[in-house]
Amino acid sequence: MxxxxxxxxxxxxxxxxxxxxxxxxxxxxxxxxxxxxxxxxxxxxxxxxxxxxxxxxxxxxxxxxxxxxxxxxxxxxxxxxxxxxxxxxxxxxxxxxxxxxxxxxxxxxxxxxxxxxxxxxxxxxxxxxxxxxxxxxxxxxxxxxxxxxxxxxxxxxxxxxxxxxxxxxxxxxDVDGVYTTDPRVVDGARRLDKITFEEMIEMASLGSKVLQIRAVEFAGKYNVPLRVLSSFDEGEGTLITLDDEADMEQPVVSGIAFNRDEAKLTISGVPDTPGSALRILKPISDANIEVDMIVQNVGADNRTDFTFTVHRNDYKRARTVLEQVASELSAREVSGDGRIAKVSIVGVGMRSHAGVATRMFEALSNEGINIEMISTSEIKISVVIDEKYLELAVRALHSAFELQGPVNEA
Amino acid sequence: MxxxxxxxxxxxxxxxxxxxxxxxxxxxxxxxxxxxxxxxxxxxxxxxxxxxxxxxxxxxxxxxxxxxxxxxxxxxxxxxxxxxxxxxxxxxxxxxxxxxxxxxxxxxxxxxxxxxxxxxxxxxxxxxxxxxxxxxxxxxxxxxxxxxxxxxxxxxxxxxxxxxxxxxxxxxxDVDGVYTTDPRVVDGARRLDKITFEEMIEMASLGSKVLQIRAVEFAGKYNVPLRVLSSFDEGEGTLITLDDEADMEQPVVSGIAFNRDEAKLTISGVPDTPGSALRILKPISDANIEVDMIVQNVGADNRTDFTFTVHRNDYKRARTVLEQVASELSAREVSGDGRIAKVSIVGVGMRSHAGVATRMFEALSNEGINIEMISTSEIKISVVIDEKYLELAVRALHSAFELQGPVNEA
Missing domain, CATH: 3.40.1160.10 (Acetylglutamate kinase-like)
Known part of the structure; x- marks a missing residue:
């Protein structure tokens, strides 16, 4: 009751x-x-x-x-x-x-x-x-x-x-819960019994569109236990709750999220002065283009390379804007790639486990997959790779972090 | 404005x-x-x-x-x-x-x-x-x-x-106003510039379904000038207002309404005692059948004939109920006719004009149309006739009361 x-x-x-x-x-x-x-x-x-x-x-x-x-x-x-x-x-x-x-x-x-x-x-x-x-x-x-x-x-x-x-x-x-990754990509993907709000937010925003991210944030803020179940089948679904370390043997990584709708743009040889990031991104956001990952490296002779990703549908518009910016900033060149994918490992367990990134990069390297961009947060690591390696990368990571098998199985 | x-x-x-x-x-x-x-x-x-x-x-x-x-x-x-x-x-x-x-x-x-x-x-x-x-x-x-x-x-x-x-x-x-009668029946039917609330109520309830009767009653009660116009054509439509004798040369009759969905039932030789009308009509209304016209005549030897009309769809059910009632009341017989029509003349002018009924009956008699029932109110006279004479009766009355022609023409 x-x-x-x-x-x-x-x-x-x-x-x-x-x-x-x-x-x-x-x-x-x-x-x-x-x-x-x-x-x-x-x-x-x-x-x-x-x-x-x-x-x-x-x-x-x-x-x-x-x-x-x-x-x-x-x-x-x-x-x-x-x-x-x-x-x-x-x-x-x-x-x-x-x-x-x-x-x-x-x-x-x-x-x-x-x-x-x-x-x-x-x-x-x-x-x-x-x-x-x-x-x-x-x-x-x-x-x-x-x-x-x-x-x-x-x-x-x-x-x-x-x-x-x-x-x-x-x-x-119409799905019976949250999975370690998309079962259409990895046969051994399994339903999670439990996941934390934070993990769910990273999974949702990265393309596992089971729940509205705003609803998950709301649930986390007010600590409302949230369960995802199937309307059509019986089953316990996946319970989304606060991180409760006492409650479960924390796996290092809970799931592998991915997104193939991305495109990458690079503006190279930008004079490395304060405000250059703003001068590059403001025209992009003024054009109502949303930016996802951003990476900047300081290069030689006080010039820097600036790379970011956008939704693939915005690629051409973004490139036009960026070429205008490049000429204003006297940057060296604009390059881009409309055929990339993003793969992320997500898990609150990585907070307390060292070497997670190493294990990720090793798994990808073993398959000969080149990493084009890296971005990290406290509970996730995202990499951008050539789109054609997406499925291979997801399967390799799913296996490397031992997401198959009976652990947490319903 | x-x-x-x-x-x-x-x-x-x-x-x-x-x-x-x-x-x-x-x-x-x-x-x-x-x-x-x-x-x-x-x-x-x-x-x-x-x-x-x-x-x-x-x-x-x-x-x-x-x-x-x-x-x-x-x-x-x-x-x-x-x-x-x-x-x-x-x-x-x-x-x-x-x-x-x-x-x-x-x-x-x-x-x-x-x-x-x-x-x-x-x-x-x-x-x-x-x-x-x-x-x-x-x-x-x-x-x-x-x-x-x-x-x-x-x-x-x-x-x-x-x-x-x-x-x-x-x-x-979808019509451009209220007409003297249905233009599909009488070629010379014309749109009325004005009509009173009372007349409109009688016209509406008698089958000229231009306006909801309840809305007209409401308008009359609060004296809201009501105008019926076409959504599809231009034109002044028909204004429905309070009876204002100073304002117009009052025609005797404003319109001819009719209804072909009626059926007539008669229970004959009912003992003429108080409450017999109630004993006849209560079982009908208990069966959710709505009664329209009611006529009763005292007959010979303290027995009376009682006649009423119902919607044609209710005719068979009403007859079954009435036969049960007849046996309970020791009435002589039940008869009925499912092929009748009702024709009414409506006009506030008849209040102040004698001989309106005579003129109506004369017009019908001239066409050899037999009147089966008569019912009157202050501003209307309704008759029930054989359905096959309906169009003839409407045309005869429309002409007898001079509803054609340029009077009140828009």
Whole structure:
């Protein structure tokens, strides 16, 4: 008997049949005696349909009206799921973001949650009802409808769990948990029973797109135990919690993340004076291009080489901007590579283990893979390599850090 | 420069193209300097699509969740129309029923408006904005979403006009006004420039389904001038106002209404004792069958004949119920006719003109049409006739009361 917040995404509620399946699962949880708050997204395809209607009218619809429009998607789902529960004899009541009163700032289409009034939900829970809440949406202090941006339903679920001090926030999705790496690349990839918030953030931002990173950060901040499970299969999923060293034999590395959507740009022979990094990167960010890794080395004769990575789609634009910058700074040349990949090892265990980097570089070297860039943080090491070696590198690292096998196996 | 409430129904906003056309029209009104509140329905087909989803889940969805579901239809339209106005440089802001605060009772799916907070709308109007309101929906005192029932958008428009003391409430629809009778039946039918609330109610309830009768009653009660116009053509439409004899040469009869969906039932030789009408009609109403006309005559030997009409779809069920009643009351027999039609003449002018009924009966008699039932009110006379004479009767009456011709022509 626990208080659980369960979140089902667009694919899990994409058809009436699937909504019925979600209702079956929620009804089982209720029969086991749990108090349940269920957060749902719009039926898959619905948000895009609504955005399509808006774009038929104008290219850049006003954000306030966009929120009024797309928030109807989740409102449809909460009504249908509540009906499906009632049909099963489970008392349920739906809430829009405004009805809960999920108070946000007024940054339409990307609002941030400021406060949650849990009183109405608490009343329903005490009366034995399942509370069904529209994800992704809230209301500002003037009563305007706001949305949290794409994927914001995960954030809604975590925020409700924090406000209600729920025992667990369960995110149901189309995978059955967080894996040591992508099982499509490495046969021996295995589901992790547990992972820390920090590791999950590094894994998510590096391309293992199971959870919205913002939701994980939120869960970490308020210490809400977060579990990723499959909507379609049974299983315990992966629990994401605070780092609790007493609790587990800490592996050095928890997982291998990777990203093949990157491109690399280098501006060489830049005069090494204060502010040169700013003068290179500001025009890039002014062009709305996001920069991922940045590496700078001091070279000979007071000149330096400056390298960074961007999303592959931004490569050509970034290169044009950079060539303009190079001529302004009297840099020697601009070079780049649109066919690179990033591979990272992630694990809180590396904090207390020396030689992790060495082991990584050795594994890659053994396979004859050249490392083009290196970047490190406290719990991850990322390298950029030629894209064609990506799968080989991931498999080599997965094996070198002994991620296969029965350790932590479910 | 007037304050106008304009309502556009589902057909008028049924596609993006039509929403753009509505935006053009509203923008013109704004350019003329009017203050505008625009009420819209769901895009045509949308409400039925949503009801279809609910019915896939359960046969009788809970009314509260039904309201959460179907109210999304108008919410989509207010957002899209506001965008279309903004695209035209017209400042506009959308409101759901809950955001206006259209307070209703909690009779989900058929709620009644109790109070309207006009403060927010007034603020936007003062700031030069067009206010776009979702029709058909409101909110109860606990924040639950309610709907007013089918066609309730007309009621929303009238209620807003009353609350804002608007100069006129304009209902845009797919006809260009109220006609003396159905132009498909009588070539010479003409649009009325003016009609009274009372006449409009009789016309509407008798089958000229231009406006929701409830909206007309509401407009009459609060004396809101109501105008019916075409969304697709230009024109002045028909103005529905209080009876103002000084203002116009009152015609005796304003229009001919008719209804071919009726059936007639007679129970003969009922003992003429107090309460017999109740004993006949209560079982009918208990079976959820609505009764329209009722006629009773005292016959010979303290027995009476009792005749009433019902919707043709209810004829068989009503007959079964009535045969049961007949045996309980020891009535002589039950007879009926499923192929009748009702024709009515309507006009506030008949109050002050004698001989209107005579003129009606004479016109029908001249065509050899037998009258099977007669029912009268202060401003209308209805007769039931054999269905096959319906068109003939309507044309004869339209001509007898001189409804053709240039009088009142636009």
């Amino acid at each position: 626990a208080l659980l917040v369960q979140k089902f995404g667009g694919t899990s509620v994409g058809t009436i049949e699937r909504i019925n399946a979600v209702a079956d699962r929620v009804a089982r949880g209720r029969a086991e005696g749990h108090d349940l708050v269920v957060v749902v997204s719009a039926m898959s395809g619905e948000t895009n349909r609504l955005i399509g209607l808006a774009n038929e009218i104008m290219d850049e619809p006003t954000p306030r009206e966009m929120d009024v429009l797309v928030s109807t998607g989740e409102q449809v789902t909460i009504a249908l799921l509540s009906m499906a529960l009632q049909k099963r004899g489970v008392d349920a009541r739906s809430y829009t973001g405004s009805q809960v009163r999920i108070l946000t700032d007024n940054a339409h289409t990307k609002a941030r949650i400021q406060q949650i009034d849990e009183q109405n939900m608490r009343g329903d829970l005490n009366a034995g009802r399942v509370v069904v809440v529209a994800g992704f949406q809230g209301v500002d202090e003037y009563g305007n409808i706001t949305t949290l941006g794409r994927g914001g339903s995960d954030t809604t679920a975590v925020a409700l769990a924090a406000a209600l001090k729920a025992d667990e926030c369960q995110i149901y999705t | 007037a304050l106008l409430v304009q309502k556009f129904g589902g057909t008028s906003v049924g596609t993006i193209e039509r929403i753009n056309a509505v935006a053009d029209r509203v923008a013109r009104g704004r350019a003329e300097g009017h203050d505008l509140v625009v009420v819209v329905s769901a895009m045509s087909g949308e409400t039925n699509r949503l009801i279809g989803l609910a019915n896939e889940i359960m046969d009788e969805p809970t009314p509260r969740e039904m309201d959460v579901l179907v109210s999304t239809g108008e919410q989509v339209t207010i957002a899209l129309l506001s965008m279309a106005l903004q695209k035209r440089g017209v400042d506009a802001r959308s409101y759901t029923g809950s955001q206006v605060r259209i307070l209703t009772d909690n009779a989900h799916t058929k709620a009644r408006i109790q109070q309207i907070d006009e403060q927010n709308m007034r603020g936007d109007l003062n700031a030069g904005r067009v206010v776009v309101v979702a029709g058909f929906q409101g909110v109860d005192e606990y924040g639950n979403i309610t709907t007013l029932g089918r066609g309730g958008s007309d009621t929303t428009a009238v209620a807003l006009a009353a609350a804002l003391k608007a100069d006129e409430c304009q209902i845009y629809t």
